[in-house]
Amino acid sequence: MLLNGVNEERIDATDRGLQYGDGVFETIAVVNGEPCLWQRHLKRLRLGCERLGFACPDGSLLLHEARSEIASRLTGVLKIVVTRGAGGRGYRPGSHADPSRILNCSARPEYPKDAAHEGVRAILCSTRLGRNPALGGLKTLNRLEQVLAASEWSDEDIDEGLMCDSEGHLIEGTRSNVFLVRQGNLVTPDLSNCGVAGVMRELVIERAVSRGVRVSVQPISLEELRAAEGVFLTNSIIGIWPVVRIQNWEYELKHQNVDLIRDIMVRGFEF
Amino acid sequence: MLLNGVNEERIDATDRGLQYGDGVFETIAVVNGEPCLWQRHLKRLRLGCERLGFACPDGSLLLHEARSEIASRLTGVLKIVVTRGAGGRGYRPGSHADPSRILNCSARPEYPKDAAHEGVRAILCSTRLGRNPALGGLKTLNRLEQVLAASEWSDEDIDEGLMCDSEGHLIEGTRSNVFLVRQGNLVTPDLSNCGVAGVMRELVIERAVSRGVRVSVQPISLEELRAAEGVFLTNSIIGIWPVVRIQNWEYELKHQNVDLIRDIMVRGFEF
Numbered sequence: 001m002l003l004n005g006v007n008e009e010r011i012d013a014t015d016r017g018l019q020y021g022d023g024v025f026e027t028i029a030v031v032n033g034e035p036c037l038w039q040r041h042l043k044r045l046r047l048g049c050e051r052l053g054f055a056c057p058d059g060s061l062l063l064h065e066a067r068s069e070i071a072s073r074l075t076g077v078l079k080i081v082v083t084r085g086a087g088g089r090g091y092r093p094g095s096h097a098d099p100s101r102i103l104n105c106s107a108r109p110e111y112p113k114d115a116a117h118e119g120v121r122a123i124l125c126s127t128r129l130g131r132n133p134a135l136g137g138l139k140t141l142n143r144l145e146q147v148l149a150a151s152e153w154s155d156e157d158i159d160e161g162l163m164c165d166s167e168g169h170l171i172e173g174t175r176s177n178v179f180l181v182r183q184g185n186l187v188t189p190d191l192s193n194c195g196v197a198g199v200m201r202e203l204v205i206e207r208a209v210s211r212g213v214r215v216s217v218q219p220i221s222l223e224e225l226r227a228a229e230g231v232f233l234t235n236s237i238i239g240i241w242p243v244v245r246i247q248n249w250e251y252e253l254k255h256q257n258v259d260l261i262r263d264i265m266v267r268g269f270e271f
Numbered sequence: 272m273l274l275n276g277v278n279e280e281r282i283d284a285t286d287r288g289l290q291y292g293d294g295v296f297e298t299i300a301v302v303n304g305e306p307c308l309w310q311r312h313l314k315r316l317r318l319g320c321e322r323l324g325f326a327c328p329d330g331s332l333l334l335h336e337a338r339s340e341i342a343s344r345l346t347g348v349l350k351i352v353v354t355r356g357a358g359g360r361g362y363r364p365g366s367h368a369d370p371s372r373i374l375n376c377s378a379r380p381e382y383p384k385d386a387a388h389e390g391v392r393a394i395l396c397s398t399r400l401g402r403n404p405a406l407g408g409l410k411t412l413n414r415l416e417q418v419l420a421a422s423e424w425s426d427e428d429i430d431e432g433l434m435c436d437s438e439g440h441l442i443e444g445t446r447s448n449v450f451l452v453r454q455g456n457l458v459t460p461d462l463s464n465c466g467v468a469g470v471m472r473e474l475v476i477e478r479a480v481s482r483g484v485r486v487s488v489q490p491i492s493l494e495e496l497r498a499a500e501g502v503f504l505t506n507s508i509i510g511i512w513p514v515v516r517i518q519n520w521e522y523e524l525k526h527q528n529v530d531l532i533r534d535i536m537v538r539g540f541e542f
Contacts, residue, residue: 001284010281011289013272013373018282019352020414021292052415053422081290089380091414091445092421102284109360130401130465131437134419142413143291143362144323148405150363151324166402166437166464174362193437194401 017083024048119244120159181230288354295319390515391430452501
């Protein structure tokens with residue numbers, strides 16, 4: 001683990017990341033020894049810092065540290081946490097933030113075998129996402145809703161839990177974004193009020209559009225989810241997972257437009 | 272600072288308190304060398320841990336450590352953070368949590384002189400609170416909404432910012448609960464969906480009721496706030512602060528039922 005550039009496992013307990021969840025993070029796939037989609041992750045990290053109101057650490061410094069932390073690993077997961085830093089008293093940030101950066105590279109987790117080809121099973125979580133446009137789309141350190149939602153199942157056959165917002169709109173999985181296939185086009189939830197606007201989600205949208213597939217970003221009801229011809233999940237580590245079952249709703253893989261999905265995947269991206 | 276019973280300033284950076292805000296905290300007034308309202312704070316800490324699904328550290332251990340951290344201070348602020356602990360991967364908590372406890376006693380902050388007698392000024396923050404019944408009332412480490420709200424003003428004449436939920440109901444101050452005085456009785460926001468159910472709020476409700484004052488816990492609109500005869504704020508450190516101004520709405524102290532307020536204060540509690 002690299003903490004502000006130093007090999008170190010422990011952080012000042014007054015850090016606002018711990019005290020208030022006052023920070024953002026990225027989870028980045030390491031493929032062939034390099035952090036995948038680096039510029040996109042950096043862009044979102046900067047956007048998060050900007051919206052929280054503190055300076056993002058320098059991009060070339062972060063890349064240097066990322067490579068140092070990845071070291072000789074060929075594959076893995078690199079997590080980068082950036083907080084507003086230590087000290088200050090009370091919620092109001094001091095005028096001069098000294099952000100902390102924590103980089104940690106670990107082994108790629110084991111995922112269900114061949115999930116990308118055979119599809120995964122999901123449930124609908126009862127934990128909802130609160131709506132707050134000030135935080136919507138950001139990957140902040142305030143993740144208790146996801147923690148509670150991920151606690152809702154322990155069945156190993158279930159690979160993800162889908163979450164709605166407090167008004168009942170489908171938003172995302174606990175650790176993934178969700179797309180519906182509808183008449184060969186894609187629909188994905190609007191994340192203005194909550195949810196994490198994933199890097200892989202953005203890439204899938206761009207690639208779909210560039211291939212002439214229409215992508216609609218809009219509020220989605222559970223009824224629309226149920227009626228979808230196909231559903232798939234995305235995140236930077238898993239890539240794309242088709243969904244074959246949500247609760248007792250089944251989705252046939254042939255309806256998933258699997259060729260489309262595979263076509264819009266990042267070339268060379270392992271999943 | 273006492274970290275799991277040891278004098279230590281640094282915490283494992285994999286702690287879920289930092290990674291996800293997966294924990295709760297208490298901010299406790301120290302008066303005459305003792306943590307004030309200890310049993311009430313402990314009760315809320317336990318409730319928070321229970322609702323997040325991990326075991327709260329033993330109460331007598333926490334009290335022992337609290338006194339050790341307070342040491343010879345007569346007054347101050349004791350903050351206790353309890354997280355689900357280090358390690359685990361991903362949002363889902365492991366089956367065996369090993370919670371972290373962080374106790375830190377610091378000097379009492381400087382508050383506006385004689386705020387309890389002369390009243391304070393507040394603004395309405397534009398940052399809203401997301402609604403989530405799973406977290407409503409708890410004092411969790413997910414505090415970005417308060418951080419953003421507290422960043423909205425820097426005028427030193429403003430002592431607090433009031434926050435509404437995403438539907439526009441008045442909920443609380445960034446670091447206080449709010450009460451309206453209406454025809455000699457009290458009205459305070461329902462916190463089922465968001466907000467922190469403060470220890471001082473609970474105490475004020477109990478004391479008011481025991482003195483024959485009716486207290487209504489209900490949704491409150493900004494129009495009702497504006498029309499209130501008086502408004503006051505509570506938290507465990509400040510006690511009670513009457514409000515004399517919110518934006519350009521003025522509240523006269525004589526309407527505040529100041530005698531009532533002072534009567535329901537904890538005897539011997541400094542504010």
